[in-house]
Amino acid sequence: xxxxxxxxxxxxxxxxxxxxxxxxxxxxxxxxxxxxxxxxxxxxxxxxxxxxxxxxxxxxxxxxxxxxxxxxxxxxxxxxxxxxxxxxxxxxxxxxxxxxxxxxxxxxxxxxxxxxxxxxxxxxxxxxxxxxxxxxxxxxxxxxxxxxxxxxxxxxxxxxxxxxxxxxxxxxxxxxxxxxxxxxxxx
Numbered sequence: 001x002x003x004x005x006x007x008x009x010x011x012x013x014x015x016x017x018x019x020x021x022x023x024x025x026x027x028x029x030x031x032x033x034x035x036x037x038x039x040x041x042x043x044x045x046x047x048x049x050x051x052x053x054x055x056x057x058x059x060x061x062x063x064x065x066x067x068x069x070x071x072x073x074x075x076x077x078x079x080x081x082x083x084x085x086x087x088x089x090x091x092x093x094x095x096x097x098x099x100x101x102x103x104x105x106x107x108x109x110x111x112x113x114x115x116x117x118x119x120x121x122x123x124x125x126x127x128x129x130x131x132x133x134x135x136x137x138x139x140x141x142x143x144x145x146x147x148x149x150x151x152x153x154x155x156x157x158x159x160x161x162x163x164x165x166x167x168x169x170x171x172x173x174x175x176x177x178x179x180x181x182x183x184x185x186x187x
Contacts, residue, residue, distance in 0.1 A: 053126070056123070056126035057126050057127065057128055059126070060122045060123065060126040060127060061127075061177070061180075063118065063119070063122055064119060064122055064135065064138065064177065065174060065177065065178055067115040067116075067118045067119050068119065068138050068142065068170065068173075068174050068177075069174060070111075070112075070115045071112050071115050071116065071119075071142050071145060071146075071170070072145075072167060072170050072171055072174065074108045074111055074112045074115070075112070075145045075149070075163065075166070075167045075170070076167060077108055078104075078105045078108050078109070078149060078163075079160060079163060079164060079167070081101035081104055081105055082101070082105065082152055082159075082160050082163070083160060084097060084098075084101055085097070085098045085101040085102065085105075086158070086160070102153065105149065105152070105153060106153055108149075109146070109149045109150070109153060112145070112146055112149065113146065115142075116142055116143075116146060119138075119139060119142060120139075128180070130180065131176075131177055131180045134173050134176050134177045134180075135177065137169070137173045138170065138173045138174065138177060141166050141167075141169050141170035141173060142170065144162070144166040145163060145166050145167065145170065148162055148163040148166065149163070
């Protein structure tokens with residue numbers, strides 16, 4: 001470097017200045033390319049993360065709606081036999097109808113328990129915040145339906161009215177959860 005300043009030729013000065021400017025431009029260009037590549041990679045990772053979250057939510061939504069609907073339909077199915085059993089408990093000759101209804105309701109109840117287990121396996125972290133409360137309400141109503149069915153089967157409790165109320169609430173929450181779309185989400 002010292003020799004460059006001692007030279008008095010124009011060629012040496014131009015050569016040295018050209019090398020310095022070339023190195024500076026190469027550094028700037030390399031830095032800009034690195035920044036561009038890095039921002040593209042960050043954006044691609046964010047998009048992948050959003051897609052993964054969306055896929056997880058879609059799977060959880062499908063499972064929740066499928067099995068919540070199964071519990072809803074099973075609950076509706078058992079209401080009529082419960083009503084028949086309540087009326088046949090008082091009549092001695094209708095004891096057979098009551099026993100058949102109990103067997104049927106027990107079978108449906110066991111199915112509802114297996115559906116509830118699948119709902120419990122849904123990872124709550126995959127549910128978007130905007131519908132998380134509805135998700136929790138669905139789980140609560142599923143618990144209530146199973147509770148009332150259990151009370152009917154094993155404790156001879158009069159639970160038809162609360163069961164019907166829980167079925168109605170479950171139906172409303174299923175519809176509410178089902179109407180959640182991506183346009184309403186944060187993505």
